Amino acid sequence: MTILCIGRNYLAHINELGNTVPQEPVFFLKSESSLLTRNRPFHYPDFSSDIHYEAELVLKICRSGRNISLSSAHAYYNSIALGIDFTARDIQERSKKAGLPWFTAKGFDHSAPVGRFFPKQDFPDLRNISFSLKLNGQIVQQGNTSLMIYPFEEILVHASRFITLRSGDLVFTGTPAGVGPVKPGDMLEGHIGGKIALSCRII
Numbered sequence: 001m002t003i004l005c006i007g008r009n010y011l012a013h014i015n016e017l018g019n020t021v022p023q024e025p026v027f028f029l030k031s032e033s034s035l036l037t038r039n040r041p042f043h044y045p046d047f048s049s050d051i052h053y054e055a056e057l058v059l060k061i062c063r064s065g066r067n068i069s070l071s072s073a074h075a076y077y078n079s080i081a082l083g084i085d086f087t088a089r090d091i092q093e094r095s096k097k098a099g100l101p102w103f104t105a106k107g108f109d110h111s112a113p114v115g116r117f118f119p120k121q122d123f124p125d126l127r128n129i130s131f132s133l134k135l136n137g138q139i140v141q142q143g144n145t146s147l148m149i150y151p152f153e154e155i156l157v158h159a160s161r162f163i164t165l166r167s168g169d170l171v172f173t174g175t176p177a178g179v180g181p182v183k184p185g186d187m188l189e190g191h192i193g194g195k196i197a198l199s200c201r202i203i
Helices: 011-016 089-097 152-159
Strands: 003-007 026-030 051-053 055-061 077-084 130-135 138-144 170-172 187-192 195-201
Touching: 026 152, 055 130, 055 138, 055 187, 077 130, 077 170, 077 187, 077 195, 152 170
Parallel strands: 003 170
Antiparallel strands: 003 026, 055 077, 055 170, 130 138, 130 187, 187 195
16 A cells, blocks of 8 residues: 655645745655554654644545546545644754655654545535644644645646556645644544544544
C-alpha cells in the first residue's frame, strides 16, 4: 500500500509557513507503518519535541491506474476520510535548512491517523466539502475543498504520471491553515461536514 501526500494545496497554509505556491502538485510518501486506524492513540515519539497536527481529507483508491486522464480520474477513488499528517516540525526544519530530504519528519510510524471512510456518494458536491479539526474541544483548523489549489482529480492525474496508483492506496490531499503542536494528554477530533470522522488521543 502506498500513502501519497500532497503538500502546499491550500494558499492560507502556504502563507502561514512562509512557503512558495507550487506550479504543479507537490507530493511525498509516508511509510505503510505510518498508518494509524480505529481511533487508536498516538504515542508521542522520543526523537522530536515539536510534533504538529495537519488535518486533511484522504481519498481511498479503488482501481489501479497509470497516466490517468482528467475525464476518468473520478472513477479511481470511491470513499473519503479525514486524516492527520503528523509532522516532526523540528526535524523538518533542520532538514530543509540543510537541503536534505525530510522523510523522517513525515513518514515515521503512526504519523498518519485515518478515520472511517464515507462513500463518495455521500457528498453531493466534491468541490464543496467542509472539514475541521478540534484540539481539546476548540476548533483549530477549518477547510473546504473549494479552497484547494489542485482538486482531487488533478492530484490523481499528476501523481499517476509518476507512479501506478493501486486499489487500497491512500491519498492525503493537503491541509488548510491552522496547523500547530500537540502534547501528551491532548485530544484531537475531526469532522467532515457535521459528522465526527476521527478522534485521536496523544499519549
